Structure formats: C-alpha cells, structure tokens
Amino acid sequence: MKYFSTRGGDQKLSFEETVLTGLAPNGGLYIPEHIPQLPKDWKTKWNTYSFVDLSVAVLSLYISSEEISQEELRTLVQKSYKTFRHPDVTPLVQLDNKRYILELFHGPTFAFKDVALQLLGNLFEFFLLRRNARKAAGELEEKLTVVGATSGDTGSAAIYGLRGKANVSIFILHPKGRVSPIQEAQMTTVTDSNVHNVAVKGTFDDCQDIVKSLFADKAFNAEHRLGAVNSINWARILAQTVYYFLSYFHIQKQLPVGVSVEEIEIQYVVPTGNFGDILAGYYAKRMGLPIGKLAIATNPNDILARFWKSGRYEKVDSDSLPTVDGQTTDTSGVKETFSPAMDILVSSNFERLLWYLAYENAAGASDEEKKTNASQTLDGWMNKVKTDGKIKVPIAVLEAARRDFLAERISDEVTLETIRGHFDAQPSYIADPHTAVGLAAAGIIAANNTPNTYQIVLSTAHPAKFSEAVSRALEGASKFDFDRDVLPAEFRGLLEKERKVIQVDRPEVELVKGVIEKIARSNA
Ligand SMILES: *Cc1c(COP(=O)(O)O)cnc(C)c1O
Numbered sequence: 001m002k003y004f005s006t007r008g009g010d011q012k013l014s015f016e017e018t019v020l021t022g023l024a025p026n027g028g029l030y031i032p033e034h035i036p037q038l039p040k041d042w043k044t045k046w047n048t049y050s051f052v053d054l055s056v057a058v059l060s061l062y063i064s065s066e067e068i069s070q071e072e073l074r075t076l077v078q079k080s081y082k083t084f085r086h087p088d089v090t091p092l093v094q095l096d097n098k099r100y101i102l103e104l105f106h107g108p109t110f111a112f113k114d115v116a117l118q119l120l121g122n123l124f125e126f127f128l129l130r131r132n133a134r135k136a137a138g139e140l141e142e143k144l145t146v147v148g149a150t151s152g153d154t155g156s157a158a159i160y161g162l163r164g165k166a167n168v169s170i171f172i173l174h175p176k177g178r179v180s181p182i183q184e185a186q187m188t189t190v191t192d193s194n195v196h197n198v199a200v201k202g203t204f205d206d207c208q209d210i211v212k213s214l215f216a217d218k219a220f221n222a223e224h225r226l227g228a229v230n231s232i233n234w235a236r237i238l239a240q241t242v243y244y245f246l247s248y249f250h251i252q253k254q255l256p257v258g259v260s261v262e263e264i265e266i267q268y269v270v271p272t273g274n275f276g277d278i279l280a281g282y283y284a285k286r287m288g289l290p291i292g293k294l295a296i297a298t299n300p301n302d303i304l305a306r307f308w309k310s311g312r313y314e315k316v317d318s319d320s321l322p323t324v325d326g327q328t329t330d331t332s333g334v335k336e337t338f339s340p341a342m343d344i345l346v347s348s349n350f351e352r353l354l355w356y357l358a359y360e361n362a363a364g365a366s367d368e369e370k371k372t373n374a375s376q377t378l379d380g381w382m383n384k385v386k387t388d389g390k391i392k393v394p395i396a397v398l399e400a401a402r403r404d405f406l407a408e409r410i411s412d413e414v415t416l417e418t419i420r421g422h423f424d425a426q427p428s429y430i431a432d433p434h435t436a437v438g439l440a441a442a443g444i445i446a447a448n449n450t451p452n453t454y455q456i457v458l459s460t461a462h463p464a465k466f467s468e469a470v471s472r473a474l475e476g477a478s479k480f481d482f483d484r485d486v487l488p489a490e491f492r493g494l495l496e497k498e499r500k501v502i503q504v505d506r507p508e509v510e511l512v513k514g515v516i517e518k519i520a521r522s523n524a
Helices: 015-021 051-059 070-081 113-133 155-162 181-188 204-216 218-224 234-254 276-287 303-310 350-360 367-388 395-404 412-424 433-446 463-473 509-523
Strands: 003-005 030-032 092-096 099-103 144-149 168-175 195-200 265-271 294-298 312-314 390-392 405-409 453-459 501-504
Touching: 003 015, 015 113, 015 234, 051 070, 051 234, 070 113, 092 234, 099 234, 099 433, 113 155, 113 168, 113 234, 144 155, 144 204, 144 509, 155 168, 155 181, 155 195, 168 181, 168 204, 168 509, 181 195, 181 463, 195 204, 195 509, 204 218, 204 509, 218 509, 234 265, 234 276, 234 453, 265 276, 265 433, 276 294, 276 350, 294 303, 294 433, 303 312, 303 395, 303 405, 312 367, 350 367, 350 395, 367 390, 395 405, 405 433, 412 433, 412 463, 433 453, 433 463, 501 509
Parallel strands: 099 453, 144 168, 168 195, 195 501, 265 294, 265 453, 294 405
Antiparallel strands: 003 030, 092 099, 312 390
C-alpha cells in the first residue's frame, strides 16, 4: 500500500515515509491509494477478536507486510495497548434502552488521544531503530525531535506516547500557570530523560507561534529533524478505526435478546474538533463495516455543523454577521468553551473527507484521471479557504456529505445541563464535557431516528480530566462527591509528585531554540 497527498503530485510514499513525514510538502494530507475492503469472512472470523487482534487485522490491510511483518505488527500493537487499564481497551457500556457509550479514555492520560499516540510512539521508535541498524559503522544515527505546544489537554497524551522511546526526544511548550493543575501535573511529572516540558511565560498563542517559527526555520529544522505528532498524521487515523470494529462486535453481544445486529442500524455520535476521530469511522464504513450514519457533535466552534447545513466551509459564520453597516461582529477567533479539546477554527482532517467527496464528483475516464482531478479541485478549495476564509461546495458534494454524516452544534449551557441530566438519571453516568457534547447531540438526533436505530456515543475523556466543568455542572447535587465519584487513584497525590520543567522567562523563539540546542549537545 502506498500513500499520496490530497493536493496531488506524483509522490507515492510507503507507510513508513507517510508516518515519519506527517504533513505533505505541498500542504496536503496523505491518504491511501485505495481503501481496502474487508475480507469475505470478517464477520465470522473477527467476531471474537480482542482489540489487539483487530488492530493487527485492520492495520495490516493498510501496511505492506514487506514494511512491517504480521509478527512485528503484533508486537508493536501489544506493547501499545498494554498501557491501557481496561481489558477491552475501549469498552462499550450500555447507557439506556437504545444508547451505548464507547469509552476511549482508559489509556495512560485518561483521554482518547492515547489510542493513537501510544501506537505512534512505538512506530517512530521501530522505524528509527531499523534505519539506524542498517547504517554503516561511523554513519550518523537518525534522530527525531518532536516539538509541540499545548493548552493542557493534549500535551500529556503526546508525552506519554513518546516517553522512553529510543532516538526520539520531545519538547512540549505550555503557557506557564495557564494550564489546569491536574493537566500540568500530568505532563510535568514525567521524568524520562527524553521528555522536556517547557513552561513559557506567555499565552498559548505565544507557544504556538514559537513552534511555528521553529518549523519554519529550515536550518534548525534540518539539524534537529523536527517532527510533529498532530492529528493529521495518518497513523493516528488508522489506529482509531479499530474501535469502530470492536464496538460493532461488542454491541452484537450486548443487544437485548431477540435483537440481531443485522437488523439494526448503528449510528455513531462523535464529539468532533479536528475531524480525526470521526474520520476513522468513515474509513471503517468505506471498508465495508455495515454501520449507519456518523453524527458530528461540535461545541460553539461549529464550522463543521455549519458546513452540513449550508455547504459553506467558512471560518466566520456569514449568516450571523450584521448587514447594516457591513461591519463584522467579533467572530474571528476561536471561542473558549468547556470542551477545550474541540476549540478549533478550521478542522484539519476535514480535508481528507473533502478529497473523497471531490473524487466522487470528479470527471475522468480512469481512476487515475479522477484522482488527479479531485486533487486539483481540492487544492483550489483549500487555497480559497486560505485566501478568502471560505468556500461553498457544489450541491452534489454537499449531498454526498449528507449521505454518510449528520451534524449538530451544542452550546456550553446545554453541555453542563447534559452532564447534570446524566448524573441524575438511572443508571447514573458522569460524562466529561466533550462526551456531554456528544450525548446532547445524540438526544437531538434521536428524535428523527427510526425505531431500529441504536446509538453509540464516543466518550473522549475521563471526567476527572475536566474537573472544573464537571464540578460546575454538578454543583449542589447532594449525592455528588468529586473525590469519591470521579477522581481516579492515578490522580491522587499527583500534585505532590516530583516535577521536571524547564522555565523560559520570555516568549521568544531564540530562548526555546537555546533550550533544544543545549539538550541536543548534552545528548551527542
Ligand atoms: C482531541 C479531542 C477531541 C476531538 O477529536 P478530533 O479527532 O480532533 O475530532 C474530543 N475530545 C477530547 C477529549 C479530545 O482530546
């Protein structure tokens, strides 16, 4: 299997090159040459598979065995998911009559990104060790320096994915004092020698600007071989397809007596930001997993929900703009919400779906011709988004998008009400604010569902990770005790543990460069 860029070009990459490169040089995202189809006997053969077995079965459809053999893949996958606390890795929990929750937060940092990043770290290490083993004596070893900025919620998943990995070091910048205490402790109590937390006196935007400047500095980039682990990396999408398969088999076992999975429609509801989690479901469906619609649940950063309504993909909602004096109200920035991991202005992985929609509507006599035309169309759209801040796609494209997806936007107020509602319900369930966005959307969508539709809502974080919103939602609930009901044993005493942090007193790129250079020299 080879991969190519959504924006076209002749470049065809192996899986290894795709994973190590991340973003294509022409600005595109890598997608597989074709979407592999499930083997004929998948339903009977895979139905008793564990998460690890399913990972090997699904991933090997996308990775040539000459690149990673089945045995090597099994070893990598086993190592990646041994760090999860639940034997199912991503267990399916019944919530009520027609609704299930797929819990994706049983990994080391209590959030769904662990599913992908635990594997990504092991893939990096595997590829670099192999490359270095093939080098002649005296030849310089290949190393990777991963750099990223975090406002708190996702930095720890990257750190736990890469800690202790050979030939990889990771620098995560966070705004000093502006990260929640638990999230700061999660990151800075990792004391492995290849993990470097950098506390920058400044804002999250300062941190992000510094990271951007580092990547833009060609000489620095080449010397340190900078790498990113952001959500556009193909391996992350691929790793996430597995729990769609697992939950399909698990719902089969949990349905009421007399109901068969063949007769029902399974609708997945996914709290969405950068479209990575739900895109994995789209691939699973395209491979042949018989599932119904995929429902996008957004917070007030709702560019996706607006796209499905209007066919316009635009940073600023032009319907909400005052038309009297032509002045725009301040709708240009990202809105801060109670579900911060979904606070986005544009949705990076959405480009991959747009490519498939463009392909479906592309002219051309052959697959190759259609692909070229689809990439050209997409390239035009993405350039227009960059220059004009918006595009409107043809109606046929919007209709194709509506065939597989639904979308709903949920306010902060409803998010908190939903946390409270599910806490008070029987059985009681404590949802984190991201999961609550999904649950609220599921409730709205259910009103139009057929009687044989069952919903699976993806739960992306443990409630203890977003304690502020959860505590606010459950304030005054007589039966609620945060320490007893929510706080996991792993978080107890975390705040008192030894920390390892590098302080940077001004938000200046040269200071951060100095930090990275000094550590690189001491490792040389
Ligand atoms: C990253 C994240 C999301 C959004 O996932 P996407 O793949 O970006 O759509 C939702 N919830 C939590 C807790 C996350 O960390």
